[in-house]
Amino acid sequence: MNFLAPAAFAFAATLPVVVLFYLLKRKRVVRVVPSTLLWQRFLAETQASAPLQRLRRNWLLWFQLLLLALMILALTRPYFSGQAGEAGLQVLILDASASMQSTDVTPSRFEAARAGALKLVDGLKTGFGERNQQMLVMVAGANAEVRQSATSEKAALRRAITEAQVTDSTTRLAEALRVAETLTRDRADAEVHLFSDGAGIDLSEFAAKELRLVYHRVGVRSENAGIVAMDVKANPENPAQRAVFAAIANYSSAAREVRVELLFDGELRETRNLSLGPTNTTPVALVTAQDRDGVFTLRLTGKDDLPADDEARLVSLLPQPVHVLLVTKGNRFLEKALKAAAPNLELAVVSDYTDLATKADVYVLDDVAPTRWPEGNVLALNVAATNWFAAPVGEIENPAIVDWRNTHPLLRFVTFDNVQIARAMAVKPPTWGVSLVDSPQSPLIVAGELGRQRIVWVGFDALQSTWPLRIGFPIFVANAIDWLNPATAKAELFSLRAGEAIRLPLGDFGGTGLTSAKLTRPDGSERVVKLDAQTRELVFGETSRQGVYRVTLGTNRLTFASNLLDSQESNIRPRDSLQVGKYTEVTATRQKRADLEYWRWFALGALAVMMLEWWWYHRRTA
Amino acid sequence: MSGLITVDLLRRLEQLQLLSARRAKSSLKGERRSRARGLSVEFADHRNYVSGDDLRYLDWNLYGRLDRLFLKLYEEERELPVRIFLDASASMTFGEPSKFLLARQLAAAVGYVALCGFDRVSVVAFPEATGETAARETAVRGALRAVRGKKASMGYFQNLAALTAGGAADFNAALKRGAMEARQTGVAIVLSDFLDPAGYEAGLTALIGRGFQVHAVQILAPEEIQPTSFGDLRLIDSETGVEQEVTFGKFRLAAYQQSVANYVQRLREYCRARGVRFFSVSSATDLSVLLLKQLRAQEVWA
Numbered sequence: 001m002n003f004l005a006p007a008a009f010a011f012a013a014t015l016p017v018v019v020l021f022y023l024l025k026r027k028r029v030v031r032v033v034p035s036t037l038l039w040q041r042f043l044a045e046t047q048a049s050a051p052l053q054r055l056r057r058n059w060l061l062w063f064q065l066l067l068l069a070l071m072i073l074a075l076t077r078p079y080f081s082g083q084a085g086e087a088g089l090q091v092l093i094l095d096a097s098a099s100m101q102s103t104d105v106t107p108s109r110f111e112a113a114r115a116g117a118l119k120l121v122d123g124l125k126t127g128f129g130e131r132n133q134q135m136l137v138m139v140a141g142a143n144a145e146v147r148q149s150a151t152s153e154k155a156a157l158r159r160a161i162t163e164a165q166v167t168d169s170t171t172r173l174a175e176a177l178r179v180a181e182t183l184t185r186d187r188a189d190a191e192v193h194l195f196s197d198g199a200g201i202d203l204s205e206f207a208a209k210e211l212r213l214v215y216h217r218v219g220v221r222s223e224n225a226g227i228v229a230m231d232v233k234a235n236p237e238n239p240a241q242r243a244v245f246a247a248i249a250n251y252s253s254a255a256r257e258v259r260v261e262l263l264f265d266g267e268l269r270e271t272r273n274l275s276l277g278p279t280n281t282t283p284v285a286l287v288t289a290q291d292r293d294g295v296f297t298l299r300l301t302g303k304d305d306l307p308a309d310d311e312a313r314l315v316s317l318l319p320q321p322v323h324v325l326l327v328t329k330g331n332r333f334l335e336k337a338l339k340a341a342a343p344n345l346e347l348a349v350v351s352d353y354t355d356l357a358t359k360a361d362v363y364v365l366d367d368v369a370p371t372r373w374p375e376g377n378v379l380a381l382n383v384a385a386t387n388w389f390a391a392p393v394g395e396i397e398n399p400a401i402v403d404w405r406n407t408h409p410l411l412r413f414v415t416f417d418n419v420q421i422a423r424a425m426a427v428k429p430p431t432w433g434v435s436l437v438d439s440p441q442s443p444l445i446v447a448g449e450l451g452r453q454r455i456v457w458v459g460f461d462a463l464q465s466t467w468p469l470r471i472g473f474p475i476f477v478a479n480a481i482d483w484l485n486p487a488t489a490k491a492e493l494f495s496l497r498a499g500e501a502i503r504l505p506l507g508d509f510g511g512t513g514l515t516s517a518k519l520t521r522p523d524g525s526e527r528v529v530k531l532d533a534q535t536r537e538l539v540f541g542e543t544s545r546q547g548v549y550r551v552t553l554g555t556n557r558l559t560f561a562s563n564l565l566d567s568q569e570s571n572i573r574p575r576d577s578l579q580v581g582k583y584t585e586v587t588a589t590r591q592k593r594a595d596l597e598y599w600r601w602f603a604l605g606a607l608a609v610m611m612l613e614w615w616w617y618h619r620r621t622a
Numbered sequence: 623m624s625g626l627i628t629v630d631l632l633r634r635l636e637q638l639q640l641l642s643a644r645r646a647k648s649s650l651k652g653e654r655r656s657r658a659r660g661l662s663v664e665f666a667d668h669r670n671y672v673s674g675d676d677l678r679y680l681d682w683n684l685y686g687r688l689d690r691l692f693l694k695l696y697e698e699e700r701e702l703p704v705r706i707f708l709d710a711s712a713s714m715t716f717g718e719p720s721k722f723l724l725a726r727q728l729a730a731a732v733g734y735v736a737l738c739g740f741d742r743v744s745v746v747a748f749p750e751a752t753g754e755t756a757a758r759e760t761a762v763r764g765a766l767r768a769v770r771g772k773k774a775s776m777g778y779f780q781n782l783a784a785l786t787a788g789g790a791a792d793f794n795a796a797l798k799r800g801a802m803e804a805r806q807t808g809v810a811i812v813l814s815d816f817l818d819p820a821g822y823e824a825g826l827t828a829l830i831g832r833g834f835q836v837h838a839v840q841i842l843a844p845e846e847i848q849p850t851s852f853g854d855l856r857l858i859d860s861e862t863g864v865e866q867e868v869t870f871g872k873f874r875l876a877a878y879q880q881s882v883a884n885y886v887q888r889l890r891e892y893c894r895a896r897g898v899r900f901f902s903v904s905s906a907t908d909l910s911v912l913l914l915k916q917l918r919a920q921e922v923w924a
Binding site (some may be wrong): 027028029030031032033034035036037038039040041042043046047618619 | 683712713714715717718723775815818819843845846851853854855856857858859860861862864865866867868871873874877878880882884885
């Protein structure tokens with residue numbers, strides 16, 4: 001038997017107090033009687049007839065001492081480790097997401113979850129003559145990982161739990177639960193124990209009919225401010241400068257004062273003091289010069305519970321001029337929109353594209369089917385290459401715009417209210433892209449990546465619509481150029497979410513023919529990856545920690561920035577319940593202590609003794 | 623009436639007569655048979671005439687037949703001294719109605735019956751009176767020492783009513799002294815609660831030894847028989863001031879009553895062994911029932 005609150009044994013100091021009360025003269029009610037003779041006789045006779053009188057006289061004292069001892073034992077919260085659950089197979093899922101690094105419970109939520117998991121292992125019944133219980137250990141961090149397959153071997157389970165590491169990534173819990181569901185499908189007595197804080201977990205798409213999920217909550221509070229978004233753009237007011245945009249969220253219920261520091265390659269460029277309102281997200285824009293490719297690091301100073309989201313970094317490549325080749329029969333709207341699309345855009349206008357040697361970063365095909373289809377990124381209006389859509393390509397009159405996907409970067413700040421279209425191509429939604437604007441019959445705008453080529457396809461002639469007259473048109477063109485610009489794609493290549501694998505096309509970075517690549521992790525440790533002639537792409541998956549990863553390919557040094565940047569994960573408020581699917585809600589259990597602890601029994605015993613003592617007292621005096 | 627006893631009850635008491643198992647030994651004339659030879663209508667014996675005898679008592683019929691002179695002797699009728707020992711200690715003031723009231727009522731009734739039978743009544747109240755009213759109290763007690771004749775009954779009642787109780791009694795000493803003081807023995811009636819720490823044996827023995835026919839009436843208050851105070855108690859003896867700590871509850875009531883019954887039973891057996899008539903009554907007992915039924919049944923009077 002162990003005690004959760006052994007400090008309560010200090011109450012044992014009250015035991016002598018009870019004895020002291022008995023040493024003190026009891027206050028008695030004074031009564032004058034005719035004669036005490038009868039009483040003396042009475043006392044003499046009852047004493048004479050009861051040999052246990054001395055003991056019996058003190059029974060009240062013993063009752064009270066016992067009562068007190070039971071109460072102290074209840075206060076110390078004794079428990080027997082074990083009897084955690086009856087399930088034959090227990091699937092243990094440890095949430096290893098970034099929010100589990102929070103230090104609101106010492107040393108951290110993840111360590112608390114680990115301790116709880118180890119306790120669960122202790123409670124596993126694996127002895128002789130008992131029905132063996134099995135356990136399976138999964139860690140849900142950047143990806144769901146089975147660390148230990150189902151076994152009754154406690155040492156192996158403990159090792160798996162002890163070796164689990166917390167990551168900087170978001171939670172992939174649905175994935176873990178899906179695996180758990182698969183593993184427990186044919187086990188009626190399986191139980192899933194999830195140790196998590198519930199932060200950043202979205203299971204609304206997950207319908208767990210068969211899964212018995214027990215949610216062990218860790219964490220107590222939400223004292224955190226963090227960077228939840230970061231972007232680097234050219235300063236619109238001064239193209240020579242770079243503007244770093246960020247969103248700083250405060251998830252505590254009190255206002256916070258923080259200082260934001262902007263570093264470029266480790267060199268402090270700019271600081272700003274911010275006052276963050278409670279549970280508010282504050283945007284911040286910092287402007288600085290940039291003369292080379294490098295890494296912008298944004299840092300929040302000030303102590304909070306989760307340090308992981310106090311730093312974000314972004315690989316920023318020096319802006320290069322964008323070469324745009326417009327193939328058109330004449331479209332002033334488009335031409336003007338393109339010229340205004342980017343500060344350093346170089347536009348060339350031709351009527352046909354015939355020579356592949358004419359290189360541009362972005363090709364815009366306006367209602368012209370070129371003689372040669374360009375290999376670069378394409379914005380195609382009212383024209384489609386034969387391999388883009390499944391035949392047949394039809395035509396529709398006056399398509400109505402019913403929906404558009406304004407969350408896509410291409411449609412940022414673009415609306416299609418009040419846009420009429422005379423005629424559009426009718427195609428089937430392709431597999432390589434997503435439809436951004438829909439009519440009932442056909443997608444009208446599709447964006448996607450076909451092979452290594454980015455394509456934005458607009459299925460109607462802009463001049464046959466009212467669209468160029470709307471403010472959304474030039475914004476769309478600007479967004480499209482930004483999205484199609486290979487430099488953007490390249491920058492995106494270097495920006496990763498924590499846990500996302502580094503994927504590097506070797507051909508683009510002079511890596512072909514090399515036999516090895518060296519990878520430097522954020523903590524400085526290095527790893528050499530063997531390459532062979534067939535390798536087209538270098539994939540490196542051990543990016544669960546955020547930071548700057550550097551890849552050395554021969555003489556080429558490439559920098560990758562891995563960030564958390566997740567508002568769900570930064571909101572470290574422990575959730576009391578998890579919504580699973582549409583109809584199920586799993587409420588946090590309290591570590592299954594009801595089964596482990598015995599203070600209730602002691603309290604019950606104390607109550608019984610108290611009633612006995614009461615009865616005994618009144619038996620004597622009532 | 624002085625409140626001790628009702629007129630109706632007195633009228634019925636007039637028909638009673640104290641019964642005495644022994645011949646009266648008093649020197650004063652009364653209505654009791656005695657061993658003394660004297661003047662009465664009851665013939666007792668003959669004896670030879672000696673010169674100087676009153677010729678009026680010669681049996682002339684016998685002289686005529688036998689020619690010898692015999693004197694006729696008659697039984698002398700003497701009075702029966704009734705001595706009432708009245709416990710007037712502080713312990714008698716308890717009870718509702720108080721034990722002392724019942725004791726005085728009994729004394730009044732017994733005294734009245736005796737007075738009606740031309741017997742002499744003396745009330746011995748103990749302990750001695752102390753305090754402010756001591757002088758008046760002593761006078762009252764003095765008047766109660768010897769009362770005779772039915773005419774005196776009024777004063778007797780008033781004096782009894784004027785008695786007060788208080789102080790600590792030495793039961794044995796009081797009875798011994800009362801026994802020694804008495805010139806003639808007769809009926810002794812002891813009205814007390816018999817709750818003296820020193821016991822009652824010596825006093826009763828002294829009375830019996832002196833030749834009294836003793837009636838003992840133990841008067842207990844209802845609260846002594848069935849206590850009403852429970853809990854942790856510190857009991858103070860009203861006479862001696864002795865403190866006794868008792869933790870008492872309803873569950874032990876039966877045990878207490880058993881020990882009271884044991885005490886009374888011991889007293890009763892002591893009395894029976896010595897020819898003493900013993901009664902134990904609660905101070906709440908109805909007086910007329912006690913006088914006309916219980917005492918009559920026990921042949922105190924008829």
